[in-house]
Amino acid sequence: MKYDEFSNGTKIIDDKNALDELPTVLLGLGASKIMLIGNQYLHSLGYIDKIKNIIEGQGKLQVASVYLGDDFSDGESIVKDMYFVYMSNSCDAIVVCGSGRLIDSAKMLKLLIATQINDIKKFYDPETRERQVSYLPLITVPSKFGIGNETNSMAVIFDKDKGVSRNVVNDILLPDYCFIDGEILSNMDEKQIAYGVMEILARAIDGYTGKSSSSLTLENISRAYEDFVGRNSTDISEGFCRVALTNLRYKTQSLLDSPDADKYASLELTSAYLSKGTDSSGLGLIHCIAQAISDVKGVEYSRAVPKAIRVALRYNLDACKSKYSQCLLAFMGWKVYAASSKEERHYDFARYVLAFVDELSGKYLQTERLDYFSEDEKKAVLNNMAYNVNMLNNPKKFNVINFKMSL
Amino acid sequence: MEYNFESDIKFLTGDKALRKSVGEINDIGCRRIMLVCDEMSERVGQIDDMFRQLNKELNIVEKFNRIGERATVSDCEKALRAFKSNDCDSILAVGKKSAMAVAKAVKIMLKDDVSFISNYRTCTVNNISSVRIPLIVVPTNLSSGTEASNFVRIYDTENNEIFEFDTCFAQTNLIILDPIMTDTLPPKTIAASGLYALAMSVMSLAAEEEVCPLAKVYSVTAINLLTENMKKCILQNKVKSFRFRILLASILAGYAYWQTPKDILSELTDRISDRYRADYGNVFCVLFLRYINLHKWSADFDTDALINLIGDNEYLVIKENTSGRNVVADTVNNYYVRMKKLVDYVDSLKDLGVERGHFADIASDVINSSEREGGEYTFSFIMQLLEDSY
Numbered sequence: 144m145k146y147d148e149f150s151n152g153t154k155i156i157d158d159k160n161a162l163d164e165l166p167t168v169l170l171g172l173g174a175s176k177i178m179l180i181g182n183q184y185l186h187s188l189g190y191i192d193k194i195k196n197i198i199e200g201q202g203k204l205q206v207a208s209v210y211l212g213d214d215f216s217d218g219e220s221i222v223k224d225m226y227f228v229y230m231s232n233s234c235d236a237i238v239v240c241g242s243g244r245l246i247d248s249a250k251m252l253k254l255l256i257a258t259q260i261n262d263i264k265k266f267y268d269p270e271t272r273e274r275q276v277s278y279l280p281l282i283t284v285p286s287k288f289g290i291g292n293e294t295n296s297m298a299v300i301f302d303k304d305k306g307v308s309r310n311v312v313n314d315i316l317l318p319d320y321c322f323i324d325g326e327i328l329s330n331m332d333e334k335q336i337a338y339g340v341m342e343i344l345a346r347a348i349d350g351y352t353g354k355s356s357s358s359l360t361l362e363n364i365s366r367a368y369e370d371f372v373g374r375n376s377t378d379i380s381e382g383f384c385r386v387a388l389t390n391l392r393y394k395t396q397s398l399l400d401s402p403d404a405d406k407y408a409s410l411e412l413t414s415a416y417l418s419k420g421t422d423s424s425g426l427g428l429i430h431c432i433a434q435a436i437s438d439v440k441g442v443e444y445s446r447a448v449p450k451a452i453r454v455a456l457r458y459n460l461d462a463c464k465s466k467y468s469q470c471l472l473a474f475m476g477w478k479v480y481a482a483s484s485k486e487e488r489h490y491d492f493a494r495y496v497l498a499f500v501d502e503l504s505g506k507y508l509q510t511e512r513l514d515y516f517s518e519d520e521k522k523a524v525l526n527n528m529a530y531n532v533n534m535l536n537n538p539k540k541f542n543v544i545n546f547k548m549s550l
Numbered sequence: 551m552e553y554n555f556e557s558d559i560k561f562l563t564g565d566k567a568l569r570k571s572v573g574e575i576n577d578i579g580c581r582r583i584m585l586v587c588d589e590m591s592e593r594v595g596q597i598d599d600m601f602r603q604l605n606k607e608l609n610i611v612e613k614f615n616r617i618g619e620r621a622t623v624s625d626c627e628k629a630l631r632a633f634k635s636n637d638c639d640s641i642l643a644v645g646k647k648s649a650m651a652v653a654k655a656v657k658i659m660l661k662d663d664v665s666f667i668s669n670y671r672t673c674t675v676n677n678i679s680s681v682r683i684p685l686i687v688v689p690t691n692l693s694s695g696t697e698a699s700n701f702v703r704i705y706d707t708e709n710n711e712i713f714e715f716d717t718c719f720a721q722t723n724l725i726i727l728d729p730i731m732t733d734t735l736p737p738k739t740i741a742a743s744g745l746y747a748l749a750m751s752v753m754s755l756a757a758e759e760e761v762c763p764l765a766k767v768y769s770v771t772a773i774n775l776l777t778e779n780m781k782k783c784i785l786q787n788k789v790k791s792f793r794f795r796i797l798l799a800s801i802l803a804g805y806a807y808w809q810t811p812k813d814i815l816s817e818l819t820d821r822i823s824d825r826y827r828a829d830y831g832n833v834f835c836v837l838f839l840r841y842i843n844l845h846k847w848s849a850d851f852d853t854d855a856l857i858n859l860i861g862d863n864e865y866l867v868i869k870e871n872t873s874g875r876n877v878v879a880d881t882v883n884n885y886y887v888r889m890k891k892l893v894d895y896v897d898s899l900k901d902l903g904v905e906r907g908h909f910a911d912i913a914s915d916v917i918n919s920s921e922r923e924g925g926e927y928t929f930s931f932i933m934q935l936l937e938d939s940y
Contacts, residue, residue, distance in 0.1 A: 146564040152557035171555040171680050319557075379561065379802070382771030386763065389858045416763045469862045477857040477877060481868040 149379045150314075153283075153294040155415050157323040157408060162194065165238070165282070166201030168320050172280035174236030176207040178229050180249050182241045183211050185286055190327055194240055194284065207232040212245050218300035219263055221245075225252045226261060236280040240327070242287035243444070247298040250316040253281045254298070257315045266311045267302060281318045286327050288411035289339030289445065291346055291418025293321045299434065299444075307530045308434050308444075323411050325404030333399060336410075337507040338445035340395045341500060343387060343414050345448050348455070348496070349427020350417065351384040351470055352463040383420025387413050388473035392499060429455045432550075435527035439520055440513060449500050450513045456493045458549040467492040521547050553678045553718075558764075559698055559805075560724050563798060567728040568603035568688070575608060578684045578723060580640035583610045584633050586653040588617040591645030596690050599730055600644060612636040614652075621651035623667045623706045623713070629656050630665065640684040644731075647694035647830075650687065654702045654720035657683045661719050667704055675717045686724045690731045693743070693797055694830070695750060695804025698722055698768075703820075712824075716808070725801065732793040737784045740796060741895040744780045745886070746831030747772055747800040749815075749838035750807035752882060755859055756842075757810045758851050765809035768802040770859050775799035777863035777885070784892050814927050815841060817916045818935070825912070828902040836899055840938040842882045844931070846875075853878060899939045909936040 156164055169177065177198055181191035195206045208228050212221050225248060229237070239249035255261055258273040265273075283293035292298065296317040302309045331339065391413065398406040433451035437444045460467070467489035472480040475495050483491045516524070525543070562571050575583075587597055592615045614629045629652050633641070643653035655667065661681045664670070687697045702715040735743075751769040754761060776799045783792035807816075815837050823830045847853060853874030860866070860881060865888065867880040889895065896902060913932040 146562075146567060146570060148560070148562055150557070150560040152560070154558060167553060167678065168555070171553050171678065173680075379768070379771050382767040382769075382774065385770050385859065385861065386767050389855050390852075412763060416767070420767060472862045473858050476854050477868060477874070478854075480862070 152296075152314075152317045153319065153321050153415075153419055155294065155321045155323065155412070155419065157412050159325075161322045162197055162284070162324050165194070165197055165322060166204055168282065169198065169204055169236060169238075169280065170201065172236065172319055173278075174280050175203065176205050176232065176234045177236045177238055178208050178210060178225075178232065178234040179206050180210045180212060180225065180237065180239040180241065180245065182213055182245055182286070184330075185240055185327070186211050188330065190240060190286075194238065198238070207234050212241070212248065217303065218244055218248050218251065218298075219303060221248045222251045222255065222263055222300070225249070226255055229256065236282075238282045238284065240284040240286060242285055243290055243292075244299070244301075246283055246285070246290075246292050247300060249281065249283075250292070250298045250318070251300060251311065253279060254311070254313055254315050263300060264302075266313065267309045275315050280320075282320045282322065283318045284322045284324060284327065285411060285415070287331050287335055287339055288328060288407070288414040289342035291342070291414050293318060294415045294419040295421075301438075302530075305530065307438050307527050309530060310434075321415055323408050323415065325406075325408035325411075328407035328411050329402065329404050331407065333507045335445075336395070336398060336402075337503040338448065339410065339414070340391065341448045341452065341503060342445060343410070343417060344391060344496065344499070345429040345433065345452050346414075346417055346421065346427070347384040347387040347391070348452070348470065349429050350380055350421035351388075352427070352459060352466045380421045383417050385469075385473045387417040388470060391474065395503075427455075428459060431528055432524070435524045436513065438527050439523045442513065446508075447513060449504050449508070452500055453497060454546075454549045456496060458546055460489060460493055464489045471495070516550050521550050524550060555680050556682060556718075556721055556723060559722055561727065562724065563727040564794075565729065566603075567726050568600060568730065569605065571686075571724070571726045572604065572607045574724060575640075575684075575686060578640075578686075579682070580642075580684050580686065581609060582636065582638045583608055583640050583642050583686075584612040584614060584629070584636065584638040584656075585610050586617070586629060586641055586643045586649050586656070587613070587615045588619075588645040588649040589615060591649070591690060594733065596731060596733070597644060600688055603728065603730060608642075610642065612638055617646075617648050617652055619646075619648060620705045620707075621648040621655065621703070623704055623708075625652050626655040626659070626667055626704055627665070629653075630659050633660065640686065642686045642688065644688045645690055647696050650694070650696050651702050651704060653685060653687075654700075654722075655704055655715070657685050658702070658715060658717065658719050667706070667713055670713055670715070671711075675715060675719055679719065684723045685721070686726065687722045688726050688728070688731060689797060689801055691733050691735055691743075691793065691797065693800045693804075695747060695800045696808065697801050698725060698805035699808030701808040727794070727798055727801070729790040729794040732790060732797055735787060735793070737787055737893040738895060740783050740787055740793070741780075741889055741893040742829070742831055742835070743800055744776055744783070744796050745835045745889065745895060747796070747803035748776050748780075748882075748885065749835050750803040751776070751799075752842065752860070752878075753813060753815060753838065754803070754806040754810045755856050756845075756847070756878070757813065758848060759811045762809045765806040766859070769806040770861065772799040772803035772806065773860055774863070775802075777861070777865055780889070781892065784889075814916070814932070814935075817919065818912065818932070821912050821915055822899070822902075822904055825908070826903050826905075828904065832896045832902055833899070833904075835895075836897060836902070836939050837935065839882070839886055839897070840935055843879050844935060844938065857881075899936065904940070906937075906940055909933060909940075912936065 198204050257275045259276050285293040298311045299308050429451045433447040436447035471488045471492035612632050614632050617625050641653045660683050661679050689697045700720045702720050704713040751772040754769040775795045779792050779795040783796050819834045822833045857877050865885040867884045
């Protein structure tokens with residue numbers, strides 16, 4: 144009965160006209176001058192102006208600055224820019240509409256302001272435990288589903304000096320509210336849907352198998368991160384993963400066959416709750432591998448996810464036998480589960496997941512497969528993984544040869 | 551829509567959770583705390599156990615412990631006055647359902663700045679407020695499953711009236727689940743508590759209305775904990791870790807069930823337990839077992855997903871050429887049958903002192919109230935359910 148903390152602080156609002164509630168929530172959280180962060184694409188579609196108008200429609204609120212960034216930009220410099228804009232406009236709250244690194248950057252901005260530390264690098268050290276000296280509300284409005292950073296307490300920032308993505312984990316990063324708007328999400332194309340679904344799948348498998356996977360590790364991993372990993376692998380978080388896996392195939396197919404705003408919102412809801420529940424989208428083997436591949440190959444994180452799923456399933460097949468067997472029931476349904484023999488269920492799960500990933504990749508991501516890794520790249524992936532928090536605490540179990548073969 | 555601007559519930563669970571909770575309690579702004587507990591918890595020494603763990607590190611300025619089996623209007627109003635007169639800023643609730651209900655009612659009244667529960671006879675709870683009264687709950691083996699729920703039931707014994715609230719303003723902020731607070735219980739009591747939790751979880755998943763995703767997750771987790779630990783807990787009831795997991799399951803199941811729109815089982819259980827003073831959980835379990843065999847889900851309802859969520863456990867029964875509906879009923883029946891081999895739990899309304907002659911009266915009462923709320927059950931279905939449960 145180890146000590147566990149389970150918190151799911153971010154509230155999710157997913158009504159049809161959820162954004163209309165934005166001013167009420169901002170006022171309730173004590174905001175008055177808001178920094179609105181968005182990306183150029185959403186701005187061109189008019190969504191940033193729409194959100195601005197909704198906020199300012201409430202007479203007591205003012206959007207003091209609108210910052211337009213990029214979902215894939217380099218985190219460090221964008222946070223510095225945001226910090227300058229936030230301070231020079233005396234803002235007291237942040238609303239971010241976008242996805243990926245833009246949300247991470249907004250979360251880092253919150254962390255810097257709340258702790259009154261303006262050096263991001265300080266937070267790369269997992270021992271850094273600065274106290275919150277001021278409170279500022281952060282509201283997220285995701286424009287894509289998948290990554291789940293709209294409801295968790297982690298941010299990934301690219302460290303230019305080392306050339307690796309860093310996972311910063313801190314409770315202060317947790318957004319207060321997440322608003323799900325099907326109309327904004329409807330701008331995802333088929334490719335983005337496929338990537339988004341695979342990211343949800345990856346996080347659900349990571350969350351479900353977190354406790355039993357043959358964990359990777361490095362000897363110098365900090366105590367603080369171990370605590371974080373332990374804290375978030377509770378009995379409760381497994382439930383979130385099972386709910387996310389159930390109907391994921393069906394929901395994906397239904398969305399790809401006949402897309403509508405409700406279906407987009409439904410998948411985003413799955414993603415947001417999964418992330419809220421596990422609060423550890425960065426704390427699993429698949430995420431760890433995907434992040435390393437993304438850095439080494441210089442591609443977006445989502446492009447690395449299909450390959451990472453393949454590698455992790457192969458690598459962890461025996462270690463996660465019983466968990467994979469349970470996942471088969473959730474992912475494929477009881478009829479397939481009943482037809483599968485008890486000894487083969489974990490294989491079957493891996494097989495069905497790979498078939499699902501291959502099907503999505505084949506149909507929507509034909510030119511984007513990352514199959515070949517040279518020896519140097521394999522080494523680089525391994526080195527890169529050393530910087531991630533996912534590596535748990537048993538170096539003896541890590542089988543480099545097996546891992547390289549899986550890669 | 552209601553807004554309380556509070557974060558969702560935080561769970562601190564496991565060894566030394568109470569000792570480790572002090573920092574967290576301070577962080578959420580508890581400087582002058584009112585302790586609310588029932589007489590029984592105090593008598594069996596659970597309050598002392600808790601104080602020993604907290605090591606005098608919390609500033610508890612008022613102890614309100616005059617709460618009996620039921621939360622009454624007068625308890626709530628007295629507790630409210632005690633809160634105000636001691637200038638408290640937060641509430642720590644320990645023990646039975648009644649203590650939880652009083653603590654939550656005080657939180658609601660403080661938020662609305664109302665001094666008398668009777669005010670809610672003519673008005674509803676305000677749907678927006680940023681008044682924050684942190685509510686910390688320490689569940690014990692006397693848990694009722696309402697610790698994490700937003701549902702509150704208060705009895706007005708003078709006017710023979712019941713006040714019910716289902717509002718986010720009754721939200722618990724912190725749940726501290728420490729194995730030290732789970733005393734050894736007889737197997738029969740463990741079985742009753744576990745079966746009640748299982749029934750609530752399955753009912754929450756089986757609801758045909760839209761259910762809050764968190765409720766779904768908590769049901770799934772509760773079922774998982776129960777199927778893995780219930781048998782062990784009954785056979786080895788001195789092992790704290792098993793008792794602890796059953797308690798956690800009860801809390802999660804309670805949250806899940808009370809987040810789900812009110813159903814026929816809670817309607818019937820309310821009436822039967824009020825009329826005969828029968829244990830709420832026992833009545834609910836007896837009705838649930840028959841309900842799951844009688845109920846016909848609508849064609850749209852995805853029973854396959856329900857089975858996936860119930861999960862891979864030793865009680866799952868999948869026969870050849872069976873339907874999803876049968877799998878659910880067979881699995882639940884199998885679980886109950888196997889529990890019966892271990893412990894003789896209460897399994898009929900007759901054993902709970904319910905009189906057959908009152909069935910028609912109870913059924914009509916439920917039909918009348920569900921007609922007001924758009925319920926779909928027929929008189930004959932309810933009668934059959936009651937008869938089968940007798």
